[in-house]
Every structure is written in structure tokens, then in C-alpha cells.
Amino acid sequence: MASVTATATITPTLLYQKTQTPSIQLQSAPCSRFPHFSAQSQSISAARSSRSPIVPRAASFDTANIADALAEVSIFTASGQAVLFRDLLGQNEEIAVVSLLRHFGCPCCWELASALKEAKAKFDSANVKLIAIGVGGPEKAQILAERLPFPMDCLYADPERKAYDVLGLYYGFGRTFFNPASAKVLSRFESLKEAVKNYTIDATPDERSGVLQQGGMFVFKGNKLIYAHKDEGTGDHAPLDEIFDICCRVPVT
Template sequence: MAECITRSATDPPSPDDLRDAYELELRSPNGNPVRLGELICEKGDNITTIIVFIRHFFCVYDQDYVRTISHHLTDSLLKSLPSTSSTGPSQLIIIGCGDPALITPYVSETSTPFPVYSDPRGRIYEKLHMTRTMSNVMKQPSYSTVGFWRALGKTFRQMAASGWRGLRGGGWGQNGGEWVFKGGKCVYVHRMKDVGDHLTAGELLEVLGCGAGDDTAKEEMREEVERRLD
């Protein structure tokens, strides 16, 4: 198992950009507004929050990704990760960029137990400087079970089954990434460089292990990573 992953090369947001992003609103599955900062800062100072920003709701690569992290990073696992006196349990939240009415079908498609919200105007994605590119769209990511042509066919079938909302899944070129917050502060940033550049479940667990405390706690984390990924 590799050593603990260090901070990504992508730059963290400026304090002003992060503060502005916290004030921007997401939409819940029923369309109700909720501030990003409410999800991150108002759950307790010792809570670690992992936010996975996904691509459009019909991206089959990302649907496979959400299935993978939902299988490996279970809620019970996140709540039982080694912690210190200043680092409590972890929560994982998924944020998309399409019509919030598509959240419920997305949850059904991916069987994810994690809460899903949407930024339909992409304002948070923009404020946090996430990339827009279709680079490597034909390259199958390691976490996907299908290649490009099968994924594209499945995407079009899902869009057709969604009626007019099939055109409101989110920008096809919008990429996301993985962000970790502790005590309301951003401590880790990974912005996707291309269509298939999410962190794997194992990499996410190792990122969380960077703050696990002493060597014993970190060794427990590595053992947990290996056990979950066997």
C-alpha cells in the first residue's frame, strides 16, 4: 500500500472564493434550497466532510464511480475511521450539476446511500474553479465497467427515458472532483483534469488517513483500506 497521499497539485480556493461558495445554494431532491456552507460548517467542528462533485447526471462513467465509492466507503466505515480529539466521524456528500428533479432517478440508478444535491446553474463548480473539458472521454476509467461506446449508448437511453429533462442533466464538459473539509476548512482538493479523473475509493480512504493522527492510527487506516478493497 502506498504512503499517505499528499495534497493534490491543484490549488485550493482562495479564502474569499471559499467564503463566497459557502453562501451559494444547492438544491435538494425536492427542490428546496440549502447553502453549501450549511452542509459543511454546521454539522460540528470535528466533522470531516468529503464532497464528491460529479459530472452530468447521465454520465455512465460517473454512475459507475458512485456505485464503487458507495460500496467501499460505506456510512458505517466513514463513521468508524480512526480519529483524533479534533477529528470526528466523516460524512460523504455527492453534488451534481443538473436538474434537481433528476436526483431521485440518479439515486435509484446508482443505489447510493449518500445524500445527493445539485448545483443546477453550476455556480459552485465555477467558483471553486473546476474544469470544463471532454479530454479523454473515449478512455475507459479504471472505476467504470463499460467502454465509451456502451457508455454513450446507455447515456442516450437514459436521456430518452427522462423526457424533456434528459436535456437538463448538466453540462457535458463539466468535470468535478473530490474535496475534504475539516472544521469548515478545506484541507484537500482534487479537481478532475479530464472525464475519467476521479480519485478511486482507495485513494479517498488514504486521503482521509492523512489526518488520522499517530502512526498506529495511520496503520489502522491502511489495514482498513486493504480490507475494504480486497
Template sequence: MLQMRFQQTRGQSASRVRLATPNVRARRCAVAVHASAEYEALRGKVAYKASSGDPVELTSLWEPVLGSKAVVVCLTHFADLTSWELAQKLVKIIPTLEGSGVKVMVLGLGNVNNAQEFARILKFPMDRLYAYPTADLYTALGFNPGFAPQLQVSPYVKLLPMLAGVGSPGTIQEVVRGYVGDNAAPPVFDSPTPFDILGSGYQRPFELATLRLFNMMGILPKWQELCPPDTSLLTQQGGCLVFSGTSVVFKHVDSGILRYTEPDSILQAALQADYTSSSSAITTPNSQSGPTLEAEVQ
């Protein structure tokens, strides 16, 4: 029996992977695999290409065979700080993923016009970006709907408690981390900045908070162009999936605002996806130390 355990620690620049192979020779395992629940949730769902507006069935974007790897990132809506911050990090790893044969698709909540404006402002590759107009897929994938989804009040009102951490676990801690810095995280800015006087090689105090301020200044003037027509989507949170064929090998469920998975974890999970589980992957997202994934191959 082969066991693979993937652990992510929030704020770390890289994730730790432990691969234990008792009494098993190092080789690729051929197993009969049933489609995961996440793959079935995607099957038949149609998103819209930001590049053209054309509809596309999501599972048609990669081959349903062992070793065919795909990363599906489900952003929140296109006017959300979380989506902006994650997209700015994703553009740095997409070339590495695709250079290793991994298909990349990034979904966001809203319409094609929202997606196109998002891509234009952030210089995000439009041919990797898709608009999804409703929350049904996110619900099927078990993503957090946000504060009091059944409460019949304005979603703008619901956002207020979420910003205070209600229905959005970890958001307050993440906001604080943006101000105090994080010795275990890489710098936010690649080019020289005034933050360099505080040292290098780590996330300096106020560095991440400054990026978030810049992003907010970019979002507010373009709110109408970026905000989804269905404003109930404003509180819906996202997540990330890594597939090998029809089997999910990594899943992260965002617990709340700004609580996305780090792209380094996506990168490592995708490049470690040569082993495919014979049953659905087990994930424990949003624990204190981050998500843990365990997969077994008989």
C-alpha cells in the same frame, strides 16, 4: 514544522501517505486557520436534497471547527458515465467514512428529479445526494469546464472531441485501461464472474469496460430522466474536496471524462485529516502520477 505529503497513483487500490515530523512530538496541533478559498466558494451556495427537494446551504452541513471533517464530492451530471462509475464506488466507502465521524455530501449537476432517478437506479443513499442546477459553483472551485466552453455550439458536439481526449486529458488512456486491465487496481466486481478465469486480486482485461457497457445500457433508456435541463452542463467536469473545519486538506480536479479520483484516496485523505493546514492546501491534480497534496502546520 510539520509536513504532510499525500500522493495518489492512478489505478492503485490504495494511496501512499508519508508523514515527516522533524523535531515535532506526535500530537494534534492547534493553529489559527483562515477559511480556505474552496470553503469560501461553497459559502452561500444552495443545493437541493434529493430526498426531499429542500434547499440547503452547503457549508451548514458540517461544523466550521478544527477536526470536523467533511467530504464533498462534485459529480458531473447524473446521465454521465463518470458519475455512475464513481457513485458505484462511493457507496462502498460511505459507511466507513461516516463511522469515523466524517460528513459525506455528493453533488450532481441537474435538478432534483434527475438526482432521485439516479439514486433509485443505482441504489445510492438519497439522503447523501444533492442536486445543483448550474455550473457556477464548479467554476468557482476551478473545475474543468470541458472543451471550448465559450464556443457557441451544441454541447453534444463538444462531447465528441472530449471523448477523443481534446479538452479532456487522460480520457483515452482511461478507456484503454478499461480494456487491457490494470495489475495495480482491484477487481471491478466483488462477486464471482467469468473474469475469474484470468486470475484474481487485480482488474482483469475487459472487466472495467464491461461495467461501463452495463452502465451505458442503463443510462440510454433513462436519458431524459437523468439529463440536466441545462444541456450546457454536459461537458462540465467535477472533482472532490476533503475539509477539516473550514480548511481544505485534499482536492482533486477531474481532468476529463472518467478521470475522477479513486475513493480509496478520498478515504485515506479524510481519515488523515487530523492535521489542519495553516494555509491553503497545494494541489497538482491530474499529473501523470496523480494529484499531490502538501500541507504545512506551523
């Protein structure tokens, strides 16, 4: 694993180093892990193909042992069954993408869930497990699953925000309503409008403090964390093309 000198400019939300290079359009090229995914028209960093995983100094959790810290965290399936986090992660070095939504009544999270649903076939074809977790009880998860709709078998509820706390995800009034990172939602207005056609505020968690929770996106290979993105504000989701790219580049063992 490449080492890096810790400075104040290191982005705390990613385990992949980003360099200041101009964004370019990649030529269409097949991806060995995602055979139907083309890089064409995906604007990504020119340095992405050569960067290596690093652990940022500013991370608010121990990345080397985060899977161990999460192992005994108990959450619920959308049907209401308790499950330990360790049982969700892929075994034998399998890759798992874990998306922590804000809460089931957040319109931006309906948009993200819709995007994840559309991407699930690509994940499945590459044997990458998709796990979506939201704040609220299982009955709230069922509302999203039925009305969006979203597959129940990969949807989980964390009403007490246990996994969010372990991962150190952002929380608070300012992050939820006034963070500049939320402005990027404006560029996704059409997809947001489409995602909330069947939206209902009834999916909002009964414990209203849960609406101030921010989410994040994590990629595990077995019990090893290889990518982390913490949403800076509402709607600041990790770009799925970046998640695809990372999963493509993880060596198969």
C-alpha cells in the same frame, strides 16, 4: 504546514505533495479512522505516509478561503429543498468528503456514485460525512438515486453549476470528449458496465451545456480545505483509496 517552492511541475489538482517514487504494495495494516479498511493490495505512493499538506501555486482558487467563498452558494437536496453549502460541511472540525459528479446523465458518474455508495459504510464508521453533488435539477438527482440506487440523504443537485464555478472545475468540449486522462476509464470497464445496468439518458440535465462540466473531489475539515482533486477529463476520478488514506491521517480534535 510545509512550504514548497512553486514550479511548473507542481500538480494543480492536489493539496498533497507527490514525489516521484515507485509504486509499492503496502502490508496489511489497520487504519485507526477506518477500522475495516486494509491497505493491502492498494497500490499507492511510498511517500504518501510522510507527505504534508501544501497549497499549490497553480490552484485556480484561494484554498485558504474556499469554504467562505462556497458558504453562500445555494444548491438543492435531491428532494428539491434549497440548502446553503455552509450547512453541508461538518461543524466542529468534522471531516466531509465532497464529490462533485459531472452530471446525473453521465455513465462515468453513475460508476463513481456506485463506488461512493459502496464506500459509504466506511465513511460512516469513521464519522466522515459524504456529500455527492451533480449537475442537473433535483428531479434528475432522483432518477439516479432511484435507479442506481444511491442514498438520497447525501445527494445534492447544482443545476446552475454554482459550486463548480467557485471551485474552478474544468469545463469544455475538449475536456469532456478528448482529454487523455479519460483513457483510464478503459481499465474500469467492468465496474462501469455494472453501474449502468439501470441507466437512463433521462437523467441528463435539461440545460445541455451542463454535459460539458467536469467534476472533482474535495475533503474538508470543518471549513478548512485539506485535499482537492479536479478531474482533468471525463472519468478522471480521484482514487478512493487515496481519499481514505487522507481521512485516516487527519488528526482528530
